[in-house]
Amino acid sequence: MSKNMRSREPMPHQDPKDRITNFTEVALGYSEEQAVGEAQRCLNCKKKPCITGCPVEVAIPDFIKLVAERDFKGAITKIKETNALPAICGRVCPQEEQCEKYCILGKRGEPVAIGRLERFVADWEAANNGKDGACSASKAAQSAERIAKVAVVGAGPAGLTAAGELAGMGYDVTVFEALHESGGVLAYGIPPFRLPRTILKREIEYIKSLGASIETNSIVGKLYTLRELLNSGYSAIFIGTGAGLPQFMGIPGENLNGVYSANEYLTRINLMKAYMFPTHPTPIRVGRKVAVIGAGNVAMDAARCSLRMGAEEVTIVYRRSRTEMPARAEEIENAEEEGVKFSLLTAPLKFNGDENGYVKSMECIRMELGEPDASGRRRPVPVEGSEYTADVDTVVIAIGQSPNPVVRQSEPGLETTRWGGIVVDEETMATSIPGIYAGGDTVTGAATVITAMGAGKKAARAMDKYIKDKLRKS
Amino acid sequence: MYNVVRKEQLGEVVTLLELEAPAIAAKAQAGQFVIVRLAEYSERIPLTLSDWDADRGTITIIFQHAGRSTEELACVEVGESIRDLAGPLGKATEVEKFGTVVCIGGGIGVAELRPIAKAMKAAGNKVISIVGARDKSLLILEDDMRKASCELHITTDNGSYGRKGFVSNVLQEIMDSGQKIDIIYAIGPVPMMRVIADQTRPAGIKTLVCLDAIMIDGTGMCGACRVTVDGKTKFTCVDGPDFDAHQINWEELVTRKKMYIPQEKEASRHYHEGCCGRCRK
Ligand SMILES: Cc1cc2nc3c(=O)[nH]c(=O)nc-3n(C[C@H](O)[C@H](O)[C@H](O)COP(=O)(O)OP(=O)(O)OC[C@H]3O[C@@H](n4cnc5c(N)ncnc54)[C@H](O)[C@@H]3O)c2cc1C
Ligand SMILES: Cc1cc2nc3c(=O)[nH]c(=O)nc-3n(C[C@H](O)[C@H](O)[C@H](O)COP(=O)(O)OP(=O)(O)OC[C@H]3O[C@@H](n4cnc5c(N)ncnc54)[C@H](O)[C@@H]3O)c2cc1C
Ligand code: SF4
Ligand code: SF4
Ligand code: FES
Numbered sequence: 001m002s003k004n005m006r007s008r009e010p011m012p013h014q015d016p017k018d019r020i021t022n023f024t025e026v027a028l029g030y031s032e033e034q035a036v037g038e039a040q041r042c043l044n045c046k047k048k049p050c051i052t053g054c055p056v057e058v059a060i061p062d063f064i065k066l067v068a069e070r071d072f073k074g075a076i077t078k079i080k081e082t083n084a085l086p087a088i089c090g091r092v093c094p095q096e097e098q099c100e101k102y103c104i105l106g107k108r109g110e111p112v113a114i115g116r117l118e119r120f121v122a123d124w125e126a127a128n129n130g131k132d133g134a135c136s137a138s139k140a141a142q143s144a145e146r147i148a149k150v151a152v153v154g155a156g157p158a159g160l161t162a163a164g165e166l167a168g169m170g171y172d173v174t175v176f177e178a179l180h181e182s183g184g185v186l187a188y189g190i191p192p193f194r195l196p197r198t199i200l201k202r203e204i205e206y207i208k209s210l211g212a213s214i215e216t217n218s219i220v221g222k223l224y225t226l227r228e229l230l231n232s233g234y235s236a237i238f239i240g241t242g243a244g245l246p247q248f249m250g251i252p253g254e255n256l257n258g259v260y261s262a263n264e265y266l267t268r269i270n271l272m273k274a275y276m277f278p279t280h281p282t283p284i285r286v287g288r289k290v291a292v293i294g295a296g297n298v299a300m301d302a303a304r305c306s307l308r309m310g311a312e313e314v315t316i317v318y319r320r321s322r323t324e325m326p327a328r329a330e331e332i333e334n335a336e337e338e339g340v341k342f343s344l345l346t347a348p349l350k351f352n353g354d355e356n357g358y359v360k361s362m363e364c365i366r367m368e369l370g371e372p373d374a375s376g377r378r379r380p381v382p383v384e385g386s387e388y389t390a391d392v393d394t395v396v397i398a399i400g401q402s403p404n405p406v407v408r409q410s411e412p413g414l415e416t417t418r419w420g421g422i423v424v425d426e427e428t429m430a431t432s433i434p435g436i437y438a439g440g441d442t443v444t445g446a447a448t449v450i451t452a453m454g455a456g457k458k459a460a461r462a463m464d465k466y467i468k469d470k471l472r473k474s
Numbered sequence: 475m476y477n478v479v480r481k482e483q484l485g486e487v488v489t490l491l492e493l494e495a496p497a498i499a500a501k502a503q504a505g506q507f508v509i510v511r512l513a514e515y516s517e518r519i520p521l522t523l524s525d526w527d528a529d530r531g532t533i534t535i536i537f538q539h540a541g542r543s544t545e546e547l548a549c550v551e552v553g554e555s556i557r558d559l560a561g562p563l564g565k566a567t568e569v570e571k572f573g574t575v576v577c578i579g580g581g582i583g584v585a586e587l588r589p590i591a592k593a594m595k596a597a598g599n600k601v602i603s604i605v606g607a608r609d610k611s612l613l614i615l616e617d618d619m620r621k622a623s624c625e626l627h628i629t630t631d632n633g634s635y636g637r638k639g640f641v642s643n644v645l646q647e648i649m650d651s652g653q654k655i656d657i658i659y660a661i662g663p664v665p666m667m668r669v670i671a672d673q674t675r676p677a678g679i680k681t682l683v684c685l686d687a688i689m690i691d692g693t694g695m696c697g698a699c700r701v702t703v704d705g706k707t708k709f710t711c712v713d714g715p716d717f718d719a720h721q722i723n724w725e726e727l728v729t730r731k732k733m734y735i736p737q738e739k740e741a742s743r744h745y746h747e748g749c750c751g752r753c754r755k
Pocket of ligand 4: 044045048051060061102103114
């Protein structure tokens with residue numbers, strides 16, 4: 001194998017010194033030449049092992065071949081046959097754990113940069129829309145006659161995908177979204193420097209163009225119950241309400257001013273645009289020394305936002321070691337390049353406040369790794385006598401989220417797990433109530449964009465079958 | 475977009491807006507609130523459903539000009555519209571036939587109290603209401619409260635109208651008179667609710683208060699609105715806004731509400747540099 005075959009085209013980035021002063025995108029994307037060069041590395045394997053790693057089954061070798069042939073329009077059409085949100089997935093999928101993990105080239109060198117190519121093709125379409133005769137792939141052979149009405153609860157990746165699929169199949173789809181904006185975590189959690197909002201908006205518009213309408217400010221369980229939707233003409237419902245409920249640690253001082261859940265912190269910054277304060281008047285208080293508790297993608301996002309909001313020192317505090325950090329390698333690297341510090345094998349015990357009730361310091365204890373626990377990871381155990389106190393003026397708790405309870409509280413018949421996840425049949429995503437389906441984080445607990453999309457897709461197929469069976473019988 | 479169909483000034487610093495929102499009006503219950511976002515750039519702010527009319531398809535909010543967002547909202551005119559309105563949020567107040575219910579409202583809290591008094595009366599309770607304000611000019615909804623109650627007491631701090639004194643003075647008299655009180659519902663400034671909690675705790679009278687923690691989404695997603703009740707962390711927007719007055723960690727609530735005072739001042743100053751100034755007349 002030549003060297004060229006072993007290593008992939010590098011991704012151009014904004015310089016770390018510059019990027020911590022702005023919220024514009026960090027990764028700049030491939031040029032046409034780079035994309036074609038990278039695409040030419042693909043071996044077009046007969047067995048297509050890469051596809052097995054993609055929950056929505058993007059026709060990876062096929063679209064990459066079209067890129068190599070410079071048929072970018074053909075490539076986007078191919079991708080959109082299976083994935084309605086390619087510019088998003090190309091940016092935020094943990095490809096190293098998904099499609100790229102199974103790429104043959106990964107055995108001897110670097111796998112094909114599938115995500116980057118997907119992103120390139122989607123961005124190419126946006127840039128050339130109309131100019132080059134290119135247009136949004138028209139899966140929407142929109143017939144005027146719609147089969148039946150269906151409702152989707154939540155406009156995150158799971159709900160949007162289900163909506164797009166169902167609209168494409170000829171259903172009249174209404175998405176009910178609690179917030180004023182669609183996208184779920186993509187809108188309120190993931191920062192614009194990883195996913196620019198123009199790109200998010202464009203892909204949501206595409207879902208709408210397939211024939212789905214979105215009603216924002218509509219909280220199902222409060223404004224309408226599931227039963228009311230079923231009784232008012234919706235033949236089936238998909239629940240994609242995510243895992244929005246922030247978890248806290250239950251240690252003293254957690255309710256001090258300046259101690260945030262990651263959801264609140266990121267919502268203020270990314271959804272409410274506190275980085276444009278006071279033009280956008282939603283306030284936030286980012287101090288000089290920020291501690292972020294946790295080491296997943298959410299924690300990396302909170303840490304990197306803190307730097308951009310002007311914090312002088314930002315530290316990730318994590319109770320296990322580097323190898324156990326759940327965040328994507330790329331995000332950890334980005335955070336490190338930008339100057340985020342890591343305090344590993346450390347757990348907070350308590351937050352102390354000043355006389356006005358704002359957090360001023362954090363008591364921590366060192367940990368060491370013991371025997372593996374149920375998750376297979378080595379369990380952290382406190383090192384006796386290793387307690388110490390660190391000054392902080394902002395703390396962000398990013399230790400996980402649970403499913404939001406609003407829907408299940410309004411529908412006692414909906415079977416849920418002990419931790420609040422909705423129970424489904426894994427083949428069909430059907431819940432305990434006939435006609436109601438669910439998928440995404442509300443079923444699995446906090447997971448990934450692409451698994452949520454895969455669930456939305458699977459559910460859409462089952463809903464189609466359910467409705468058609470019912471129509472046939474009646 | 476939610477159209478404004480009626481606007482009234484209920485005093486110098488209090489505005490009423492009636493908005494077209496048929497779906498919310500059809501579902502609203504006493505004790506619930508909405509989240510309002512005036513324009514594309516605006517904050518999301520929680521305001522109680524002060525009234526609603528399912529037939530007309532409208533809801534009514536009444537708010538005090540407290541800072542940037544409420545001042546800006548006060549400048550919206552009939553025929554204009556509000557960008558986002560989400561609700562009805564929060565748990566509805568538990569309304570049943572308790573017997574004698576004392577409803578206490580202070581300042582802008584009276585706007586939030588009205589639907590509760592009304593619902594309690596409709597459920598067959600004897601509703602004794604006590605409403606107070608610092609000054610006569612700040613007293614709102616007197617007629618509505620009279621209609622919603624069996625008995626209405628009015629106090630002003632300076633004696634400019636009704637009885638001179640505080641709502642808690644009247645409550646004490648009622649308690650001292652030996653009249654049985656089955657439940658008390660109080661809404662107003664935190665110091666008022668705290669005084670009432672302290673007053674009713676020794677007597678063991680069940681007392682509910684409506685908390686106005688700082689919120690963003692109002693759907694249980696962010697935890698900004700957390701309060702400690704009976705030693706446990708609760709989210710005001712989904713677990714409340716009503717809580718048992720005797721179990722609340724008031725100190726923490728007061729501190730958390732002050733979280734953004736410097737930022738609120740700056741946002742207000744920034745706004746007034748460019749606004750018409752009517753709200754600050
Ligand atoms: C900060 C952060 C960074 C992340 N980074 C990545 C990443 O880089 N890559 C990756 O793959 N994954 C990442 N994830 C995880 C990923 O975003 C989620 O797994 C994914 O968004 C789940 O999709 P979903 O559709 O199930 O739910 P969500 O995205 O949570 O969407 C649910 C939607 O439902 C709405 N809703 C909730 N309740 C109701 C109701 N009662 N009525 C109406 N609407 C309701 C919510 O407002 C929300 O819009 C990240 C998560 C976070 C928080
Ligand atoms: C469930 C709920 C229901 C509410 N119902 C009403 C209502 O019906 N009518 C009404 O006038 N207000 C109500 N409030 C309070 C209202 O949300 C705030 O007054 C408003 O958010 C202030 O926004 P602002 O930008 O105008 O002022 P800011 O600039 O944010 O605040 C100015 C000052 O007002 C006070 N303040 C700020 N936030 C709050 C708050 N959440 N509660 C009380 N005081 C605050 C503080 O002293 C602050 O310094 C309610 C709050 C909650 C949580
Ligand atoms: S959608 Fe995600 S997992 Fe699937 S091919 Fe694209 S980047 Fe890979
Ligand atoms: S496994 Fe890798 S090399 Fe083979 S087709 Fe898929 S992307 Fe191309
Ligand atoms: S306001 Fe966000 S959880 Fe209550």
